[in-house]
Amino acid sequence: MMATEDTTSTFGGIEIPDIVRRLLTNRKVAISLAVLIPIVIVTALGETIAPHDSLTTDVANRYAGPGGTYPLGTDNLGRDLLSRVIVGGQSSLLLGFGATGVSLALGVPIGLIAGYAKGRIDEVLMRLMDIVMSVPVLLLGVLILVALPSNIFNVIVAVGAVFIPRIARVTRSATLSVSEEPYVLAAKARGESTTHILFKEILPNVTAPIIIEGSIRVGYAILVGTSLSFLGLGTGPPHADWGYMIATARLHIYQTPWFLLWPSLALLVTIMSTNVLGDGLRDVLDPRATEDNL
Amino acid sequence: MSRQDFDRRSSQGDRLLSVDGLNVEFAVPGGTIRALRDVSISVETGETLGIAGESGSGKSTLALAIVRYLDSNARVPSGEIRFKGRDLLGMSRRELQSLRGNEIAHVAQNASRALNPSLTIGEQIKETVELHQDVSGNAAAMERVYEVLHQVNIPDPEGMVDRYPNELSGGQQQRALIAVGLSCNPELLILDEPTTGLDVTTQAKLLDLIEELKAEYDVGIVLITHNLGVIAQIADRVNILYAGEMMEKGTVREVFEEPANPYTQALLATTPELDKNKELRAIPGQIPELGSIPDGCIFADRCAFATEECRSGDIDVETVSPTHQTRCRRWETAVADPIETGTATRRSSTPGDVILSIENLVKHYDEGAFLRNLLGDHQPVRAVRDVSLTIREGETVGLVGESGCGKSTLGRTLLRLHDPTTGRITFRGTDLASMSKAQRREFRSECQIIFQDPEASLNPRKTVNEIVPRPLRLFTDLDEPAREERVEELLDQVNLSLDLKTKFPHELSGGQQQRVAIARAFAANPSLVVLDEPVSSLDVSVQASILNLLSELREEYNTSYLLISHDMGVIESVCDRLAIMYLGKIVERGTLEDVFEPPYHPYTRSLLSSIPSLDPDDDTDRIRLEGDVPSARTPPSGCSFHTRCPQKIGEVCEAEEPPLEAVDGTGGDGEAAHCVSCHLDREEMSRPLDDI
Numbered sequence: 001m002m003a004t005e006d007t008t009s010t011f012g013g014i015e016i017p018d019i020v021r022r023l024l025t026n027r028k029v030a031i032s033l034a035v036l037i038p039i040v041i042v043t044a045l046g047e048t049i050a051p052h053d054s055l056t057t058d059v060a061n062r063y064a065g066p067g068g069t070y071p072l073g074t075d076n077l078g079r080d081l082l083s084r085v086i087v088g089g090q091s092s093l094l095l096g097f098g099a100t101g102v103s104l105a106l107g108v109p110i111g112l113i114a115g116y117a118k119g120r121i122d123e124v125l126m127r128l129m130d131i132v133m134s135v136p137v138l139l140l141g142v143l144i145l146v147a148l149p150s151n152i153f154n155v156i157v158a159v160g161a162v163f164i165p166r167i168a169r170v171t172r173s174a175t176l177s178v179s180e181e182p183y184v185l186a187a188k189a190r191g192e193s194t195t196h197i198l199f200k201e202i203l204p205n206v207t208a209p210i211i212i213e214g215s216i217r218v219g220y221a222i223l224v225g226t227s228l229s230f231l232g233l234g235t236g237p238p239h240a241d242w243g244y245m246i247a248t249a250r251l252h253i254y255q256t257p258w259f260l261l262w263p264s265l266a267l268l269v270t271i272m273s274t275n276v277l278g279d280g281l282r283d284v285l286d287p288r289a290t291e292d293n294l
Numbered sequence: 295m296s297r298q299d300f301d302r303r304s305s306q307g308d309r310l311l312s313v314d315g316l317n318v319e320f321a322v323p324g325g326t327i328r329a330l331r332d333v334s335i336s337v338e339t340g341e342t343l344g345i346a347g348e349s350g351s352g353k354s355t356l357a358l359a360i361v362r363y364l365d366s367n368a369r370v371p372s373g374e375i376r377f378k379g380r381d382l383l384g385m386s387r388r389e390l391q392s393l394r395g396n397e398i399a400h401v402a403q404n405a406s407r408a409l410n411p412s413l414t415i416g417e418q419i420k421e422t423v424e425l426h427q428d429v430s431g432n433a434a435a436m437e438r439v440y441e442v443l444h445q446v447n448i449p450d451p452e453g454m455v456d457r458y459p460n461e462l463s464g465g466q467q468q469r470a471l472i473a474v475g476l477s478c479n480p481e482l483l484i485l486d487e488p489t490t491g492l493d494v495t496t497q498a499k500l501l502d503l504i505e506e507l508k509a510e511y512d513v514g515i516v517l518i519t520h521n522l523g524v525i526a527q528i529a530d531r532v533n534i535l536y537a538g539e540m541m542e543k544g545t546v547r548e549v550f551e552e553p554a555n556p557y558t559q560a561l562l563a564t565t566p567e568l569d570k571n572k573e574l575r576a577i578p579g580q581i582p583e584l585g586s587i588p589d590g591c592i593f594a595d596r597c598a599f600a601t602e603e604c605r606s607g608d609i610d611v612e613t614v615s616p617t618h619q620t621r622c623r624r625w626e627t628a629v630a631d632p633i634e635t636g637t638a639t640r641r642s643s644t645p646g647d648v649i650l651s652i653e654n655l656v657k658h659y660d661e662g663a664f665l666r667n668l669l670g671d672h673q674p675v676r677a678v679r680d681v682s683l684t685i686r687e688g689e690t691v692g693l694v695g696e697s698g699c700g701k702s703t704l705g706r707t708l709l710r711l712h713d714p715t716t717g718r719i720t721f722r723g724t725d726l727a728s729m730s731k732a733q734r735r736e737f738r739s740e741c742q743i744i745f746q747d748p749e750a751s752l753n754p755r756k757t758v759n760e761i762v763p764r765p766l767r768l769f770t771d772l773d774e775p776a777r778e779e780r781v782e783e784l785l786d787q788v789n790l791s792l793d794l795k796t797k798f799p800h801e802l803s804g805g806q807q808q809r810v811a812i813a814r815a816f817a818a819n820p821s822l823v824v825l826d827e828p829v830s831s832l833d834v835s836v837q838a839s840i841l842n843l844l845s846e847l848r849e850e851y852n853t854s855y856l857l858i859s860h861d862m863g864v865i866e867s868v869c870d871r872l873a874i875m876y877l878g879k880i881v882e883r884g885t886l887e888d889v890f891e892p893p894y895h896p897y898t899r900s901l902l903s904s905i906p907s908l909d910p911d912d913d914t915d916r917i918r919l920e921g922d923v924p925s926a927r928t929p930p931s932g933c934s935f936h937t938r939c940p941q942k943i944g945e946v947c948e949a950e951e952p953p954l955e956a957v958d959g960t961g962g963d964g965e966a967a968h969c970v971s972c973h974l975d976r977e978e979m980s981r982p983l984d985d986i
Contacts, residue, residue: 182751186811189709190765191738204755 019284028280032273039270043089050083054240063256073258076248085262088240091152092270095159095225096218098152102160103167104214110164111171112198112206116179126172129165137162137224145233155228159221170213174206181205208285215278219271226267242267309376310514311360311398311482312336316373318352318359318538326369327584329355330538333373337482337514342504344529344546345518346561348833350581352538353518354403357484360516361400362390377482396426399475403486405467409459415470416455419443419477426478442473445511447503449921463922464697465496469503476507483507484516489524493696493860495919498904501528502918520834522565523906526550531617534558537581537592540611544618546910552629554620556597559633564838566863567908569890573636574867576839580803591622598633599624645870646687647722649822649854650708650741655681655717657700657707673927677703679878680717684965685822690848690855692865692872692886694901698923700878701858705824708856709741739769742815746827748807752799758785758810759795765818784813787850788843805836809843816847825857829864841867862905866890871966874898877926877934880954884968893957893979895970896941933973946973 023029042049051071058078066073072081114125137159144158178184179202187201229243242263249260318330330352337343345353358364360375362382375382377398385393394400402408410418419439429435436455443451446469459467468488475483485504489497505528508515517529525532526546533543534557542555553559563575579596582588590605591597597604604623611621614629622628658674677700685691693701707714710726719726721737729737742765745751752761762784766777785792788809799807808828815823825844829837845868848855859865865872866886873883874897882895889898900917907914919938924930930937936947954971957979972979 182745182747183753185706185711186743186745186751186814187753187764188711189738189741189743191735191768192764201753205753 022284023281026280026284028276029284030280032277032280035269035273036277039089039266039273040093042086043093046087046090050080050086052080052083054079054083054087056080063252063259065256065258072262073256075245075259076252076255081258081262084240084245085242085266088242088245088263089266089270091229091239091241092222092225092243092267094152095156096222096270096274098156099159099163099221099225100214100217102157103163103217104210106160107164107167108171108203108210109198111168112175112202114168115172115175116194116198116202118176122172125168129168132162133165135162137220138227141224141228142231142233145228155225155233159224162224163217163221166217167210167213170209171206174209175202178202178205208282211285212278212282215274215281219274219278222267222271222274309336310339310378311516312374312376313356313360314374314376316356316359316375317371318355318364318373319369319371320365321367321369325585328538328587329368329584330359331587333535333538333540335516335533335540335543337516339481339514340508340512341531342508342515342517342529344525344532345516345535346520346522346525346532347535347541348561348581348835349520350537351535353520353535354486355538356535357400357486357516357518360484361394361398363400392426395422395475395480396478397480398482398484399478399480400484401471401475401486401488403490405471406459406464408471409467409474411459414456414458415443415462415473418470419455419474422474422477438477442477443470445476445507446470446473447499448473463496464492465500465922468492468500472503472507476511479511480513482514482516484518486518487520488517489519489521494862494904495696495900496922497524498906498916499918501906504528521906522550522561522834523908526908526910526912527906534561538584539592540621541593542618542620542622544614548615548618550908550910552614553632554614554618554625554629555622556599556624556628556633557593559628560596560598561834562908563633563635564835565908566838566841566861566867568862568866568902568905570635571637572867574838574841575633575635576842577835580805599628645689648684648686649722651682651684651720652704652708653682653718653720655704655707655719656715657703657712658715659703675926676878676929677926678707678714679929681875681878681880683873683880683883685854685856686965687821688848688852688854689870690857690868692869693856693858693875694860694862694865694872695875696901696923697860698926699875700926701860701875702826704875705743705826705856705858709743709824710737711743735769739765739818740821741824742818742820742822743824743826744808744811744815744828747831748804748811749799751811752807754799757796757798758790758802761799761810762813762817765814769818780817781813784817787816787847788813789839803836804832805840808832808836808840812840812843812847816851816853819851820853822854822856825855825859827859828857830859830861837864844868862902874901877923877929879934879971881935881972882968882970883954883965884958885966888958888968892981893970893976895935895972895979896939896974897935900940933971941974941978943973 047054056079058074060078061070061074062076062078064070064074070080070082072085075081075084110125110129114122140162141155141158144154148154184197184201187197192201226243229241230247232247245263246260249263252259313333313335316330316333317328320327320329333356335343345356347353359370360382370383377393416439419442420435423429423435423438427438429438439455440451443454448454448466448469459470462470472488488504489500492500501524504515504517507513517525519525529546531544532546532549534541534549534555536557541557542549542553549558553562560575560577564577566572566574577596582592582595590607591600591609594600594604601624609621609623611619612625613619614625655678657678659677660675681704683691693704695701703712706712708719724733726737759781762781763777766772766780772780782792785795790806790809790813794802794806799810802810828844829840832840841864844855847853855868857865857868869886871883871885872889873880874889874895875881876897882889882898890902900919903917917940921938924934924937932948932950933952936942939947950973952971952973954969956967957970957976958968970979
């Protein structure tokens, strides 16, 4: 067995350059990031780079096809589709990353504690997670949004809460095996605090499955959010939103297919790239997978 | 086989196996690894050829090359492998297939992984039989299966065929794997590390089996092992391999009695031996990477005899005697003035106050879920059953026993890594259970642990420079520069170069990793360190240097050790007192001299007699323990050793549990007294071995 080490990998004890290099040389990661990063930037800029105002109607040019003043055509009220797709992505992406953030912030500590403490604490926490998991995501979303004002913040919390158990489970199972490792026992024997053991000894060694699960969750969250607004439970008209656009476009499919195509395509590309990213991250971050590649 | 015989056969050229000038290369990113260079071996029917060397020497590669199982990136640029005169390298895939398993059986390393976990033992053997042998029908094949299981002395073959590998003990798995190999009556049996990872008692029985197979079934055996004792005991001839080159070959007697190669001498000097009080000599340096082969002798960098002339040109194989060859220019010097293994001066320790004492400690595992306990069908694992032990300042206490006897559990429980089920542990007079937070902190700072697997005991995401100073942050108020100074001092003490500070654990060798773990353990001046099999995953050459390091540090820091090991040789070279554990109980304890000499507990005697000696002429009688260690869920009644005891008296052993009593006539049962837990009287315990 040869130690095929990279001389660049340890530069003053910093591993980051090597990790970045390894990430970017993975084709899946590189391609999905090449797609995802522009989407995020364009969407974040939103109104400032959209060619038209996303709410201004141009009744004379309803159902216009691509080309001319409206690069992607117009919808049933003559609004510019390109602008609406750009702006409409904001709520979707915010939801995707926001909900994943919420689920990570709560799911990771729950999983770490359950996996490390084992026994009764583990039982209680994981059964609670099972209860949350047993409620269908969409149903819970609908319930929360019926009860609460339907703003994006509430949707993020609702979707994020539903995803907590999945993150917690992944974290727990990784923690279970890592917490039996001698280096964790050594830390215990040294009298390290539980917080140190959880976050400094265990967490760095369970990040791979968490990152992978998280990146897959982003796609799911976007899908759930879009479904909710498709059902009329999102930010609501007249604001642009992919789900809401798809719902409306469905009714006008015979007048213009473009109306349905663009938001669907945006949704498809975004979700696919987050999933491919998750896949690529698994290849790079899972230590067993990388060892085999050497 | 006599020597004349050997010579006559070889002159006829119809050897069972002959490998001539074999070279093997592996293509890797950025170059080629020349794993084997000009290796020649030969094996006759009815002969065991031992192949020894450190890991990375190419032993397994050689075995795989013979059966042509090498990975797809391997190449054989030159050399010849002949099996009964037939050229193996020129064979077609089909020819090879009918040869492998049928005429040549390769028994892979690590039986637990070489057996298919989802097939029963019976199915795995039958598969091979049906593939190669012209058996008609299931019944005939099964008959053969039972036959080979009998051959390898597996208890209850009828029951065994329906079991899955995970239901077998380590020794049984190895036997089952050998049974697969034997199933087609091969003429050549290649055993790759057949006893590694097994207990000495199991190893001893397996070695008996290998001897028996050779005698009864007329096979040639290639035995690959890093354990020189195993070779000394059962091989007829031995080849010493180093970094892909054959360093020395000859009959076992010649090579072990008058090693004519510095590498062989160094290997022998680094291997612990029982009752020799030998000062272990580590081999400096590491086995080289084989990306580029230096000019001259490959061992020159680590060799005690090397001079400038060793570093140029090709090193030829020189003849010591007709049956003894060595690849060394200076072998005559090496023979005339061999590496001496001095006698270790056993330190006379004057133990101080009691640091840690354990009273009636019990630890049960896996006590079962609430519901199963309610139903009453669940037995917990009784890992530690009523153990008392004290450790004094500056002394080293050894804890020995087969695997599964509760050694590690005891070590971990006394550090409160696990909570004891019942019993009391006191540290410097304070009960661990009633310690205040500050006392607990004090306890943690003073007690450290070092584990068997050094890589796993270091957090893979942290550099050496983050790992070592951790205890300093926790337990001292040194500032950053002072910590750094201390870390450098520590690394120097454990002989690690400061360049390694920025390395991650996976970038270090096993020995270096263990040194980092040791540096970390000693950072905050501990007064007690639990060493849980600290060297058993390391190569022999590294083992000695780690043991020597631990001895040095003990003097320097006046630290006490609890050394947990299954290796009596390791125990002997470091310990002052020792305790023998069997199924969660201490069956004998006393000073090193007391325990190693009669009177013995029968279990201690069996352990001691199972260790293969480096002396090929050593043919003292050996005790073979029947069966395996019973389950710790249901330990036998009375004396738990009665099921395997060669000196069992009778009913009293099954009914009554013998107390741990002093046998040295002092009547005292202080921790220094020699105590044995056995119904036998003193005389019986001291009886010479051949009477039993």
